[in-house]
Amino acid sequence: MHYRLYYWNGIQGRGEFVRLALEDAGADYVDVVREQGDAAMDAFLTGRAIGLRPFAAPFLEAGGQVVAQVAAILHFLGPRLDLVPDDAPRQLQALQLQLTIADLVTEVHDSHHPIASAAYYEDQKDAAARRAADLRRHRLPKFLGYFEAVLAQAGGVHALGRHSYVDLSLFQLLRGLDYAYPDAMASLSPTLPGLRALEARIAERPNIAAYLASTRRLPFNTQGIFRHYPELDGAIVPDED
Amino acid sequence: MHYRLYYWNGIQGRGEFVRLALEDAGADYVDVVREQGDAAMDAFLTGRAIGLRPFAAPFLEAGGQVVAQVAAILHFLGPRLDLVPDDAPRQLQALQLQLTIADLVTEVHDSHHPIASAAYYEDQKDAAARRAADLRRHRLPKFLGYFEAVLAQAGGVHALGRHSYVDLSLFQLLRGLDYAYPDAMASLSPTLPGLRALEARIAERPNIAAYLASTRRLPFNTQGIFRHYPELDGAIVPDED
Structure with missing residues (x-):
């Protein structure tokens, strides 16, 4: 699966907890804002994009789904990246x-x-x-x-x-x-x-x-x-x- | 299933978010501390009880499992109490x-x-x-x-x-x-x-x-x-x- 991570440029911040999971697993991902600038988040944060509107960054786009909140993102990624137990x-x-x-x-x-x-x-x-x-x-x-x-x-x-x-x-x-x-x-x-x-x-x-x-x-x-x-x-x- | 909720007596606090779910669903539950006092939480909070040690109350005991953090408790209860969508x-x-x-x-x-x-x-x-x-x-x-x-x-x-x-x-x-x-x-x-x-x-x-x-x-x-x-x-x- 291809993952698109959205988070403020220039800092590790809360996005880093997601980055470490993606990097550790060798996942196919793009750090969208670093390539396109902060404006890439606007449509999501104002509710004009697909999916449930995030309250704040970081959020992740994957397979047509948008997930915000670091703990929810990692709960979503865990089984997909083999980064949690199976049960x-x-x-x-x-x-x-x-x-x-x-x-x-x-x-x-x-x-x-x-x-x-x-x-x-x-x-x-x-x-x-x-x-x-x-x-x-x-x-x-x-x-x-x-x-x-x-x-x-x-x-x-x-x-x-x-x-x-x-x-x-x-x-x-x-x-x-x-x-x-x-x-x-x-x-x-x-x-x-x-x-x-x-x-x-x-x-x-x-x-x-x-x-x-x-x-x-x-x-x-x-x-x-x-x-x-x-x-x-x-x-x-x-x-x- | 029988649920045992542990939370500080005398306040609604964060425990109330769990209580409302249990009450709305008519679940079989006990508000343990209200019956037994704060000391009922000690074994859990000091790591001497079953399950993963909670950092803080509220936590829920159900079927041999102990779950802490309100959002995790509700994520656990949601499907069991028909309080979330199926997917x-x-x-x-x-x-x-x-x-x-x-x-x-x-x-x-x-x-x-x-x-x-x-x-x-x-x-x-x-x-x-x-x-x-x-x-x-x-x-x-x-x-x-x-x-x-x-x-x-x-x-x-x-x-x-x-x-x-x-x-x-x-x-x-x-x-x-x-x-x-x-x-x-x-x-x-x-x-x-x-x-x-x-x-x-x-x-x-x-x-x-x-x-x-x-x-x-x-x-x-x-x-x-x-x-x-x-x-x-x-x-x-x-x-x-």
């Missing part, structure tokens, strides 16, 4: 874990935009400093500790007992957090041996290694979801509260 | 729409807790006032306008062309917003004729009407996700910016 119960587990990853991604976004997603960071820096402090002290340890425990519960190698899009998304989550919050992640890493080993294994998968070395993999930057603002980062001191 | 493409559309509802629910939550979900509202009131203003002016019109358009695109009666859990969730979304932001919703309602008619039809469904009149339907309150703080509400003036 429905574990496909549901993959969805559940991806949704929990998405929750953390939203919290990371809100750590630099706690007031208004359409306003400048510079206009919400004070609130961002407070939210980022809470993210570092409470939310990152809670979420990442959860994923570490789930990985251990599943045997330590794969979140779902075999390779899946969830493993790819956990890789992306760690890479994004390492970029945005290097000091906080340096504090947490000793508590995340399973996730760190998973990250290293994913990076060595041939298709992923080739993708990461290509110009298709954009660098992280301060227009994306994971943003590095040094004033928001900091080591996590256990008795900081 | 996979439209089940995926239901998931996509539910995830977009969930995104707005998170933004509503963050309008009273923009800094830290574990801290008191009183300690983040200034940031909440700014975030709530953005929610009223920009986010509510954008999200609700989207759902109104999707409903119109589907024929105006059901979001997916037939009754589904998405319609139930849109009902709950409107009721929650009417409680939390009555002035803002009074401003927006004239632009939402389809959603308002849908809301009225859902309220008249026999099982829903019986549920809403029962003691099982807890009133909205300022411990839940939809919270009414008068200082956060306000009419939406088009040229406010």
Whole structure:
């Protein structure tokens, strides 16, 4: 099947979770906006194109179907790209874990935009400093500790007992957090041996290694979801509260 | 099938989206925490119970399977309770729409807790006032306008062309917003004729009407996700910016 991915140009953003799945599977896909510009999304986002109108990018077009929301896209792609177990119960587990990853991604976004997603960071820096402090002290340890425990519960190698899009998304989550919050992640890493080993294994998968070395993999930057603002980062001191 | 729902006592919260599906379908279910207390969730949330460990409530236990994340729970329940179309493409559309509802629910939550979900509202009131203003002016019109358009695109009666859990969730979304932001919703309602008619039809469904009149339907309150703080509400003036 041929896939057409639509997502904002210039950033990894939420689209990257879909790209990693397509790249890992060696899927036949086009990153439409990178070839045609943002305007290629207009007809979809305004409801003039085929399919259910997406609320926002990323969305995927495949076989006459349009799917939006990262977790729904990956739920759709999983069986087609052999990136989930065959059985429905574990496909549901993959969805559940991806949704929990998405929750953390939203919290990371809100750590630099706690007031208004359409306003400048510079206009919400004070609130961002407070939210980022809470993210570092409470939310990152809670979420990442959860994923570490789930990985251990599943045997330590794969979140779902075999390779899946969830493993790819956990890789992306760690890479994004390492970029945005290097000091906080340096504090947490000793508590995340399973996730760190998973990250290293994913990076060595041939298709992923080739993708990461290509110009298709954009660098992280301060227009994306994971943003590095040094004033928001900091080591996590256990008795900081 | 027998269903066991686990969610915090005393609030509608995110659990209510699952309750409405179970109630509408007349499903055989137990609201476990209301019978046994919050401690009934401990074994699941700490990974000592069966199934994939949930990150947070609500979660559902059914047939030896444990499912967390509202959208995943409803994706699981939909076919079993006849609350989605039969075909996979439209089940995926239901998931996509539910995830977009969930995104707005998170933004509503963050309008009273923009800094830290574990801290008191009183300690983040200034940031909440700014975030709530953005929610009223920009986010509510954008999200609700989207759902109104999707409903119109589907024929105006059901979001997916037939009754589904998405319609139930849109009902709950409107009721929650009417409680939390009555002035803002009074401003927006004239632009939402389809959603308002849908809301009225859902309220008249026999099982829903019986549920809403029962003691099982807890009133909205300022411990839940939809919270009414008068200082956060306000009419939406088009040229406010």
